Amino acid sequence: MPLSNTQHESIMRIYDDIRTANRHIQQERYDEVISLCPQIADIDSSIIDISMANARARISSDSSDSTADELDSALQTLRLKRASALASIGKPADYLDDIYTCPYCKDSGYVNGNRCICFNKKAIDLIYKDSNLKNITNNENFDTFSLKWYNNTDVDPATGLTPYNNMQKVLNVCHEFVDNFDNTFSNLLFIGQTGVGKTFLSNCIAKALMDSCHSIIYLTAGEFFDAFKSGDYKDYGESRFDTSFFLECDLLIIDDLGTENGSSYNFSNLFYVINERMLRRKSVIISSNLEMPDIESRYSQRIFSRLVSAYSILRLFGDDIRCMKRLSPR
DSSP states (O other): OOOOHHHHHHHHHHHHHHHHHHHHHHHHHHHHHHHHOTHHHHHHHHHHHHHHHHHHHHHOTTOOHHHHHHHHHHHHHHHHHHHHHHHHTTOOTTTTSOOOSOTTTTTSSEETTEEOHHHHHHHHHHHTGGGOHHHHHTTSSTTTOOGGGSOSSSOBTTTTBOHHHHHHHHHHHHHHHHHTTTTOOOOEEEEOSTTSSHHHHHHHHHHHHHHTTOOEEEEEHHHHHHHHHHHHOGGGOOOSOOTTHHHHSSEEEEEEETSSOOOHHHHHHHHHHHHHHHHHTOEEEEEESSOHHHHHHHSOHHHHHHHHHHSEEEEOOSSOHHHHHHHSOO
16 A cells, blocks of 8 residues: 555655755764854855866867866865864865755655665654654663563473573574674564563664664564455445555564464465565565464465474473563552
8 A cells, every 4th residue: 555645745744854954964064164264155155166167068069178177176185175174173075065864865755766875764653653663662672672570590301401401592693683784684573471571672683784874664463464355345344554565664573473363364464564575685584473383284384384494493491471560569
């Protein structure tokens, strides 16, 4: 489903605001520099005059190549003089250059007629503003994650690790996932009982990637599957989720897989998204209370095969942290 005209106009107004804010910053910088070194204003005036003369010379049949070369040389001399003047007041040579929040589209939203990656992020943020992910990640992020809730005494017979040691390893994988996100394609599958930190870790990763301007969609399994029903069945009602962005966002997070109603329709849509994002090399994080044998028996062999072959399977275990926090003295 494409953006509505209203949604597109809202995003373009965001770009207008960004350009206005950056021009304001640039003007403040220029005023600051001129107050410290008035000579720069004279240099800029000379640069403008010679640039115009150079442009006229290049389109005039009466001008020789030597004239254009002389003007080019004069411009280069002035630019070096300007850089030296900026350095004399402790400013870099590019301090007065145009300011762009996005270096790819230069805050236009488009690159060669195609939507810029920053446009898609703004579109996703606009459409999914009601998902409350940003509010959640204010409290659930790597800075607030604590290992103190994980037992370091009881050893899990399957792994030979305590919940504490296991979570240390899982946490390292999560940090590596974020650190290498732009260079390495990978997916994560968190499995474990309720309250062991699966959703919290997903939010930690989401927060870290949103802070580096990546587009994230977080959905519960119910929201994920209901979005397809709303698009395919008119009598099901409308969903605020646009399924086309399930394929386009940088990271898709599906929480609590296995809580949805089991049906071939749901499983077909799940396979489609998982497989299509694999082909596009776009990452997915899935969390589930189900153990791997249960996932294999519940879902199609095609889905299970994709999860086993293309996902890092991270099993979390320990006590229910939600219960411990509720019972913990404040």
